[in-house]
Amino acid sequence: MKASVADDAATKICTAIARVPRGRVCSYGGIARVAGLPGRARLVGTVLRTSPTKRELPWFRILTASGKLAFPEGSEPYAEQRRRLEAEGVSFVNGRVDLKRFGWPREASLDEALWGMGEAQ
DNA sequence: AGCGTGACAAGGT
């Protein structure tokens, strides 16, 4: 099978996504940072879009830095993601999630998250 | 090999 997305990077990204706790969310850029790939938010999107293993990941806990879902409002994917998030307690206000409240990692535990990945500078 | 596209983000207006 084709490794597509720089295999290595994809693995790191998937690992990072898998770490987002239930009832919490993380931005694409946040996942990229935790994965040790700062500035590569789009790569996270590419992985989720192309990776066949996404079924096993909490892909619905990933959203944009502004707290909005990446899918167009009204689309089926949007509905499913929002349904899954609300099912685990993540609330929406005006179509967006308050990252200060449901975001992960929290500022205080960012270091810990990076250490866990063994990617801290 | 070149080019448009995209499940993004940060900075400026």
Place this chain on the structure above:
DNA sequence: GACCTTGCCACGC
């Protein structure tokens, strides 16, 4: 906040 512009870079054609 909303909108634009620029940076990013893997993918497909």
